[in-house]
Amino acid sequence: xxxxxxxxIPLPDVRDHRIPLGVVRDTVEITRRxxxxxxxxxxxxxxxxxxxxxxxxxxxxxFGGAIKVPGEVEYVDFLMPGxxxxxxxxGAIATAVGLAADLQSGLMERFHALPMARSAVLTGRxxxxxxxxVFVVILMMVVGFLVGWRVHTNVWGLLGxxxxxxxxxxxxxxxxATLGLAVGDPxxxxxxxxxxxxxxxxxxxxxxxxxxxxxxxxxFANHQPVSxxxxxxRALTLGGGTASDIxxxxxxxxxxxxxxxxxxxxxxxxxx
Amino acid sequence: xxVKAIAVQDLRKRFGEVTALDGVDFDVERGTVFGLLGPNGxxxxxxxxxxxxxLRPDGGHAEVLGRDVVREADAVRRRIGLAGQNAAVDPNLxxxxxxxxxxxxxxxxxxxxxxxxxxxxxxxxxxxxxxRPLRTYSGGMRRRLDVAASLMPRPPVLFLDEPTTGLDLxxxxxxxxxxxxxxxxxxxxLLTTQYLEEADRLAHRIAVVDGGKVIANDxxxxxxxxxxxxxxxxxxxxxxxADRAMGLLAEHVPGRVEREGNxxxxxxxxxxxxxWEILRALDGVDxxxxxxxxxxxSIDDVFLALTGHHATTDGTDPQVPAVGEREGAAx
Numbered sequence: 001x002x003x004x005x006x007x008x009i010p011l012p013d014v015r016d017h018r019i020p021l022g023v024v025r026d027t028v029e030i031t032r033r034x035x036x037x038x039x040x041x042x043x044x045x046x047x048x049x050x051x052x053x054x055x056x057x058x059x060x061x062x063f064g065g066a067i068k069v070p071g072e073v074e075y076v077d078f079l080m081p082g083x084x085x086x087x088x089x090x091g092a093i094a095t096a097v098g099l100a101a102d103l104q105s106g107l108m109e110r111f112h113a114l115p116m117a118r119s120a121v122l123t124g125r126x127x128x129x130x131x132x133x134v135f136v137v138i139l140m141m142v143v144g145f146l147v148g149w150r151v152h153t154n155v156w157g158l159l160g161x162x163x164x165x166x167x168x169x170x171x172x173x174x175x176x177a178t179l180g181l182a183v184g185d186p187x188x189x190x191x192x193x194x195x196x197x198x199x200x201x202x203x204x205x206x207x208x209x210x211x212x213x214x215x216x217x218x219x220f221a222n223h224q225p226v227s228x229x230x231x232x233x234r235a236l237t238l239g240g241g242t243a244s245d246i247x248x249x250x251x252x253x254x255x256x257x258x259x260x261x262x263x264x265x266x267x268x269x270x271x272x
Numbered sequence: 273x274x275v276k277a278i279a280v281q282d283l284r285k286r287f288g289e290v291t292a293l294d295g296v297d298f299d300v301e302r303g304t305v306f307g308l309l310g311p312n313g314x315x316x317x318x319x320x321x322x323x324x325x326x327l328r329p330d331g332g333h334a335e336v337l338g339r340d341v342v343r344e345a346d347a348v349r350r351r352i353g354l355a356g357q358n359a360a361v362d363p364n365l366x367x368x369x370x371x372x373x374x375x376x377x378x379x380x381x382x383x384x385x386x387x388x389x390x391x392x393x394x395x396x397x398x399x400x401x402x403x404r405p406l407r408t409y410s411g412g413m414r415r416r417l418d419v420a421a422s423l424m425p426r427p428p429v430l431f432l433d434e435p436t437t438g439l440d441l442x443x444x445x446x447x448x449x450x451x452x453x454x455x456x457x458x459x460x461x462l463l464t465t466q467y468l469e470e471a472d473r474l475a476h477r478i479a480v481v482d483g484g485k486v487i488a489n490d491x492x493x494x495x496x497x498x499x500x501x502x503x504x505x506x507x508x509x510x511x512x513x514a515d516r517a518m519g520l521l522a523e524h525v526p527g528r529v530e531r532e533g534n535x536x537x538x539x540x541x542x543x544x545x546x547x548w549e550i551l552r553a554l555d556g557v558d559x560x561x562x563x564x565x566x567x568x569x570s571i572d573d574v575f576l577a578l579t580g581h582h583a584t585t586d587g588t589d590p591q592v593p594a595v596g597e598r599e600g601a602a603x
Contacts, residue, residue: 011275011337012428012458014350019379029376037364040405106360110421113324115349116377 023117030124052087060147080149081233082206088169095173096180096189103184126173133169153239161236168229171253174260181267225252275338277302277460283332292318294484307475308464315484316464324354353422356433363407378425392420412443499577501541506561524553
């Protein structure tokens with residue numbers, strides 16, 4: 001097959017200007033795509049909903065009788081804020097697994113070759129995981145109410161608590177976006193996440209009061225983001241807290257975001 | 273001014289110790305099919321990834337429709353489509369949803385996205401499967417959808433990286449027809465392939481790539497004339513007899529004669545007449561080959577002719593691709 005081109009073909013007509021709010025449009029599209037993934041892969045949805053519910057019921061009834069917390073506080077009221085935080089932390093692994101899977105399948109390569117906003121692959125992923133968390137946190141609150149959890153403040157305290165849990169989960173998503181991009185393999189990302197998260201979640205005030213731990217562990221447990229967020233959520237739902245119970249959590253969220261988001265974006269661009 | 277669809281000068285890329293592109297040059301005229309032919313690891317995919325702005329080159333210069341792939345990456349992305357062994361589709365989305373996503377992210381106008389998706393689903397015979405998640409698709413269907421996705425925003429330049437690897441013959445023919453149709457509409461196609469036949473049937477020009485360098489760049493007709501149109505291979509009982517046969521054939525038969533162990537290979541463009549002359553020459557001295565094969569030149573013959581060494585593929589016969597070879601990677 002051979003031919004000569006005699007007549008110069010006119011250059012193709014291509015729109016080069018950016019659509020206003022193109023970043024938003026691209027982020028919405030990637031978010032949508034990731035949420036469809038959650039709905040079509042039942043294991044993902046079951047893992048992220050059934051497990052938190054099992055934790056609520058298990059800790060409430062299995063350990064609830066054995067664990068005494070200081071003051072007049074019921075264990076279930078102490079526990080629920082911890083479970084919320086624990087759930088969004090472990091849920092953030094999905095961000096790493098999702099991005100690593102896209103890298104491995106080659107879908108990331110297609111995104112790199114499209115004239116889309118560079119950041120949308122990451123913002124779309126983390127926004128999808130945030131949307132999933134909204135659903136999961138509401139579900140846990142409902143189950144919590146059914147097993148006897150009570151909010152001792154008011155509806156604003158409850159909303160503030162929910163919001164803080166979601167912001168913390170969002171910040172953790174960026175940490176795991178970085179991990180997923182760095183590792184590039186879904187199973188390896190999962191395997192790398194658990195040993196880091198387990199001490200962070202269990203050596204914290206999420207399930208038991210820190211005062212019951214040995215001194216050296218207390219030093220760690222008192223100064224880490226999971227404890228800080230659990231403490232703030234307790235202050236917002238149990239009442240009796242002060243601003244100093246809440247600021248550390250906000251500080252941690254901001255610090256985690258400021259470090260991990262640029263790192264994730266840098267890693268994503270570097271893949272190109 | 274005649275702007276080239278693709279212009280590549282002295283393109284270089286290293287991955288650690290491995291030099292993937294070692295100073296690659298070629299131009300592609302608009303509205304033509306250009307074939308990059310070479311074995312695995314020759315640098316074909318790296319070249320495509322650089323041209324598609326997925327990978328940054330270490331050195332050299334590359335333009336797509338006059339736009340620099342590094343400095344004007346966004347403008348390049350608005351002019352290209354990429355499909356093939358590395359670009360993938362989302363297994364959880366349906367065919368239609370995948371096309372929609374690529375259309376939106378390809379910055380198409382909202383109102384154009386769904387009609388274009390329907391049109392492509394029809395053209396690639398995927399209308400019936402359009403609303404099923406991709407993980408239920410066969411390898412061939414998935415590959416067709418991959419190509420359809422790359423065509424969503426009507427890119428004037430299309431990169432197809434080994435598009436038919438792992439496809440059965442009918443699917444391959446179908447895709448070839450599709451490519452010809454696109455080119456008749458003015459699209460420029462850069463195709464990488466390990467199959468000489470594919471490059472031969474589709475491309476206006478072929479660049480043969482080996483070790484990160486272009487070692488030949490010509491029309492298929494001239495390349496084939498250079499390497500001869502027919503290959504006759506015969507195995508002789510023993511190296512001594514093979515040596516003797518080689519001497520004899522070099523004297524009596526037009527074309528290139530080579531020996532490898534006890535196999536003698538004659539490459540010529542003499543057609544069937546050559547076979548007759550070979551048999552007559554061997555019969556004249558009572559040399560009887562154990563086996564004798566007549567075939568078209570393969571990519572390995574091109575390599576042998578151009579480089580003096582065999583194409584270092586991964587050991588599989590490039591003429592008989594295993595169906596579903598790349599399946600694992602796409603899942």
